[in-house]
Amino acid sequence: MHVFSFLVLILSTGLLVSCGGSGSEESDPTSPLNASLPSVFDIQDEVIGRTLPAPNPDRSAFFGDLHVHTTYSFDAYAMGTLATPYDAYRFAKGQAIPHAAGFDLQLKEPLDFYAVTDHAMFLGVAREAADTTTDFSKNEITEPLHDLNAPDNMGRMGLPGRMSNFAGFLPSMIGALDAGEIDRETVLDITRSAWADIIRSADLHNDPGHFTTFVAYEYTTWSGDMGNLHRNVIFRGSDKLPAVPFSRVHSGNPEDLWAWMDGLREEGIESLAIPHNSNGSNGQMFKLVDWAEDPMDDAYAERRLRNEPLVEITQIKGTSETHPLLSSEDEWAGFELMETRVATNLFSEPSGSYVRDALLRGLSLEQQGIVNPYAFGFIGSSDTHTAASEVEESNFVSKLGLMSAAADLRGSVPYSPLLGTVLGMVAPDVVVEVDGETYMGGSIPTFGASGLAAVWAEENTRESIYAALRRKETFATSGPRMRLRFFAGYDFEPAMIDRVDVVAQAYARGVSMGGDLIASEGETPAFLVWALADPGSGALQRMQIVKGWVDGSGETHEFVYDVACSGGAAVNTETHRCPDNGARVDISTCAISGDGSAQLRTVWRDPDFDPSERAFYYARVLENPTCRWSTWDAIRAGVPPRSDLATTIQERAWSSPIQYQPMP
Numbered sequence: 001m002h003v004f005s006f007l008v009l010i011l012s013t014g015l016l017v018s019c020g021g022s023g024s025e026e027s028d029p030t031s032p033l034n035a036s037l038p039s040v041f042d043i044q045d046e047v048i049g050r051t052l053p054a055p056n057p058d059r060s061a062f063f064g065d066l067h068v069h070t071t072y073s074f075d076a077y078a079m080g081t082l083a084t085p086y087d088a089y090r091f092a093k094g095q096a097i098p099h100a101a102g103f104d105l106q107l108k109e110p111l112d113f114y115a116v117t118d119h120a121m122f123l124g125v126a127r128e129a130a131d132t133t134t135d136f137s138k139n140e141i142t143e144p145l146h147d148l149n150a151p152d153n154m155g156r157m158g159l160p161g162r163m164s165n166f167a168g169f170l171p172s173m174i175g176a177l178d179a180g181e182i183d184r185e186t187v188l189d190i191t192r193s194a195w196a197d198i199i200r201s202a203d204l205h206n207d208p209g210h211f212t213t214f215v216a217y218e219y220t221t222w223s224g225d226m227g228n229l230h231r232n233v234i235f236r237g238s239d240k241l242p243a244v245p246f247s248r249v250h251s252g253n254p255e256d257l258w259a260w261m262d263g264l265r266e267e268g269i270e271s272l273a274i275p276h277n278s279n280g281s282n283g284q285m286f287k288l289v290d291w292a293e294d295p296m297d298d299a300y301a302e303r304r305l306r307n308e309p310l311v312e313i314t315q316i317k318g319t320s321e322t323h324p325l326l327s328s329e330d331e332w333a334g335f336e337l338m339e340t341r342v343a344t345n346l347f348s349e350p351s352g353s354y355v356r357d358a359l360l361r362g363l364s365l366e367q368q369g370i371v372n373p374y375a376f377g378f379i380g381s382s383d384t385h386t387a388a389s390e391v392e393e394s395n396f397v398s399k400l401g402l403m404s405a406a407a408d409l410r411g412s413v414p415y416s417p418l419l420g421t422v423l424g425m426v427a428p429d430v431v432v433e434v435d436g437e438t439y440m441g442g443s444i445p446t447f448g449a450s451g452l453a454a455v456w457a458e459e460n461t462r463e464s465i466y467a468a469l470r471r472k473e474t475f476a477t478s479g480p481r482m483r484l485r486f487f488a489g490y491d492f493e494p495a496m497i498d499r500v501d502v503v504a505q506a507y508a509r510g511v512s513m514g515g516d517l518i519a520s521e522g523e524t525p526a527f528l529v530w531a532l533a534d535p536g537s538g539a540l541q542r543m544q545i546v547k548g549w550v551d552g553s554g555e556t557h558e559f560v561y562d563v564a565c566s567g568g569a570a571v572n573t574e575t576h577r578c579p580d581n582g583a584r585v586d587i588s589t590c591a592i593s594g595d596g597s598a599q600l601r602t603v604w605r606d607p608d609f610d611p612s613e614r615a616f617y618y619a620r621v622l623e624n625p626t627c628r629w630s631t632w633d634a635i636r637a638g639v640p641p642r643s644d645l646a647t648t649i650q651e652r653a654w655s656s657p658i659q660y661q662p663m664p
Contacts, residue, residue, distance in 0.1 A: 059456040060457065061455070061481075063453070066117065066453050067312065074119060077149065079400050079401030079403050080101070085116040088114065089201060092114035100149075105397075111452075113211070113460070113465055114214075119220050120220070125191070126169070129145045132146050136186055136187075162402070163403070192244060209460055209461060211460065214235060216233060219232070219248070219254075231257065234469070246261075258273070259303075276381070279338055280317065283349035284353075287352045296365065297370065309470060312453075313378040313379070315380060315381055316382055318339075318446065319335050319448065319478070320353070320354050321354065322355070323339075326357050329559070332622065335649070335652065345442055356548065359657060360550075363550040366614060377474045379454070382450070382452075392449060393629045404447075408440065409440060410445065411642070412642060415437075421438070434642055449629045452476070452477045453474065453476065454481075455469060456474075472656045473514045476654045478653070479651060480538070482621060482651075484655050487506040487512050488525050489506070489517075490524075492603050493603065515658055516660075517661065521663065524605055525606070529655075530601035531600050533597070538592065538596065539566065544561060545560075546560050547559050547617050550615075559608070562578045564601065564604075565578035565581070566600070581594055582595055583625055614661065614662055616657040616658065617657060617658050618655050619654070620654050623650055631647045
């Protein structure tokens with residue numbers, strides 16, 4: 001049977017399933033709390049009430065991760081991940097969970113919200129195939145995965161065979177479904193069961209006012225040239241959800257995903273999709289034509305923006321803000337780049353792959369009279385495949401489970417001479433020679449310890465955080481929990497920054513990040529930007545506003561303005577740059593020195609403002625330099641940092657853009 005017939009079966013077996021709310025009686029079947037207890041503990045009438053925090057009308061910053069994979073994702077399972085969605089939420093709440101290699105993973109500080117986003121395609125199937133006690137494992141096609149994650153198979157020497165077996169399993173599964181050799185009902189039951197458990201785990205751990213979970217999944221597709229077109233789909237609630245998530249098995253065309261989401265919306269099921277790793281899309285994520293290569297029209301643009309109001313600007317597999325080839329005058333454009341297509345060593349075309357370029361493309365489309373499909377907001381997330389957000393440079397173990405559990409597997413320290421020689425002979429495409437040493441090659445060493453999604457919301461609930469995502473009052477960080485405010489208005493004066501009610505005044509008299517600022521005749525807008533450092537990370541070095549605009553001839557432009565400097569230093573009015581604040585890093589110890597600020601804030605006016613020009617503005621704040629994760633690895637191993645990797649980075653945060661709309 002063809003895969004298309006399989007997807008028709010999925011759609012025809014029932015679109016929707018009703019699910020319990022956060023008070024679901026289901027629990028993690030692995031929990032010791034499910035063991036038999038003496039009857040003395042069976043007390044039903046004694047309840048401890050919890051007081052919910054009062055909503056904050058000025059809105060609070062909440063930090064989370066909306067891109068997390070667990071054992072139900074086929075690739076995570078192949079990498080040795082056994083952590084369940086229940087484990088993922090325990091981790092986000094601050095508990096330690098085990099890594100596939102045997103050590104613990106734990107956050108320094110709990111997160112506020114979290115979403116498990118396992119791959120919808122073959123959801124739970126690899127895990128079921130490997131478990132030789134299941135009926136599905138009796139199919140001959142599953143034999144290469146049998147007992148894949150049994151204790152005897154978890155050592156590093158089994159890694160090449162593990163990935164080889166897994167790589168062959170996926171195409172074999174697709175072929176077997178096409179040929180009717182695999183019972184499609186069995187596969188459908190596996191997917192339904194895994195999806196139901198993901199929903200159950202989210203509802204079990206959702207704690208309104210204290211910790212928020214979202215039911216979610218990843219739609220994984222790609223273009224014909226292996227350009228990444230992945231999206232995460234986030235559902236607002238869980239009272240009614242699709243019985244099976246829409247996946248690549250249904251269609252590889254993202255426009256079909258949006259149509260499915262629109263259909264669910266008509267049934268009262270609200271969701272949004274968030275593209276990620278556009279940096280690895282080979283120019284396909286933000287192209288100027290639709291899936292069929294036809295010119296975009298208003299209907300396409302409106303559907304895309306309705307379903308995709310946000311984009312993931314940073315994560316482990318690289319930062320997608322911009323590229324030096326696109327932003328040659330931005331000194332910070334080369335931050336944590338992964339320049340290959342996802343899961344390949346092929347170069348990814350920058351044009352059409354980066355967020356700032358997409359924002360500019362949107363302005364060009366507007367200039368042609370077409371609705372702008374790229375007026376999106378920003379978040380960060382991790383894309384971890386260990387169930388645990390790993391965003392701290394000093395203890396980063398990457399995302400690949402057993403495949404990145406040791407420093408040499410991450411490419412930050414050299415292989416031993418013997419292993420390096422063997423790998424150079426049997427797998428020359430996965431190693432590279434640097435300064436006479438053999439290292440892991442490819443994209444893995446370019447991975448970054450990033451990032452987090454952040455929202456400004458009245459309270460920590462699904463309703464409030466989802467509303468912030470929808471209105472794009474969001475910002476992204478590369479890992480630290482710095483707080484970033486960004487407003488625009490015509491009635492902002494420098495003195496307002498010192499008012500006790502500055503935030504209330506900014507909301508009342510302007511628009512926040514993610515909003516539209518409509519032209520006011522004869523007036524120049526002012527921008528209020530305010531950043532607070534993460535006390536557990538580096539001090540702030542500079543605050544910037546990135547501007548993009550289209551001129552009367554239809555040409556697009558961009559410029560980065562420094563608007564506030566550490567230590568109260570003045571911005572150079574000619575270069576629009578802060579002076580060097582002397583911040584330095586001792587690479588031998590990662591000790592930091594130099595000036596920095598705990599907060600930066602200002603009210604700024606664009607010195608080059610033209611009221612007739614359509615423009616966007618977003619804020620970017622940079623920390624002082626600190627050690628990159630690969631340098632921390634090298635220090636622990638007692639070897640010099642790898643010379644072709646950056647030794648330091650400047651952690652940062654990006655606000656969602658404010659869109660300036662000139663007079664018609």
